[in-house]
């Protein structure tokens with residue numbers, strides 16, 4: 001029996017999600033200053049096909065059209081991020097033209113009965129702050145607090161749902177350890193420091209939020225992967241516990257318990273790494289929800305030859321264009337785990353897939369994405385029916401967009417973007433969603 005919208009709570013948010021650098025374009029317009037992603041994407045060899053977000057989906061100019069598409073599909077929520085370098089100059093003065101863009105976007109959403117959820121930081125750190133040390137400089141938390149306060153003051157009268165950071169694991173591990181993301185460092189000690197300063201920035205923003213937006217809610221969005229042993233053995237189970245702490249626990253436990261998970265911390269200390277733990281009281285001040293970005297599982301095996309004592313193992317399940325296994329069961333498992341361990345309301349702030357989407361005669365037949373969404377919706381409903389306080393689900397993503405180091409080679413949208421013409425085409429999955437959201 002096909003799943004129905006009416007099986008979800010009436011006040012459940014079904015939305016879609018994007019981020020500034022991935023869709024806005026207009027990178028040199030109205031005074032916007034460079035971010036680390038502007039510099040990184042213009043560094044030869046960093047991005048597939050040497051692509052960048054200079055134009056992207058031209059959302060900065062086409063936001064009204066995109067809101068109308070959301071309305072046509074029937075979404076009642078839209079999660080988007082603010083481009084920090086678009087709203088604050090390096091001299092700390094506000095950029096009114098940049099702020100006006102977000103004022104207009106928020107007003108257009110509200111006029112169309114779409115609830116805005118704002119992410120303050122989705123990876124596009126102003127480059128001048130990177131030059132001051134970026135996430136390695138403890139002062140970054142105060143810069144972030146000032147930026148957050150500005151946005152709360154400007155938009156907090158109309159926007160009541162806020163997310164401090166998107167996926168600090170990615171900002172720290174992909175940006176400072178694996179070098180795949182901006183700023184492209186490859187240093188595990190820097191990674192640990194960056195992770196701590198990201199969590200501090202989160203805490204400083206929550207603190208000022210409570211003073212400015214007294215009738216709003218604020219949380220943080222983490223990417224969560226279901227970590228499983230590739231083969232059942234005691235060593236592999238221990239490896240899975242360790243990896244779960246590194247990937248998931250490191251960015252949840254400090255916020256709720258005020259401390260890093262013990263096994264991961266012990267491993268890092270064995271490797272001679274410094275674990276900064278200042279401001280744990282600010283990091284762990286109460287938040288109102290966790291955002292959960294779920295995509296897949298991660299299979300691991302114990303590996304004594306690795307300094308981190310594990311290695312990743314490729315799974316056998318059908319995969320998306322990103323090479324990620326399609327594993328809706330993991331969504332249920334992680335919602336249950338996070339809800340049980342931390343006791344907070346949850347929003348699925350991202351879930352979706354990259355597909356081999358082809359435009360043929362103005363049609364994109366992405367039946368595979370319809371099936372993907374249906375299976376993940378079913379698991380979300382199962383979680384709700386089992387008592388998990390799940391309050392919303394945001395499809396990643398509204399539009400095909402700049403997929404970071406993959407450039408435009410991966411299409412996650414339910415709406416196809418012809419980047420040459422900027423024409424938008426509803427994929428079959430968008431048409432399916434339109435019908436689903438009306439049942």
Ligand SMILES: N#[N+]C[C@@H]1[C@@H](O)[C@H](O)[C@@H](O)[C@@H]2O[C@H]12
Pocket residue numbers: 019022166167223293322350396403404412
């Ligand atoms: N990769 N991938 C797709 C998607 C990415 O485009 C988002 O910006 C991130 O928040 C998260 O990693 C998920």
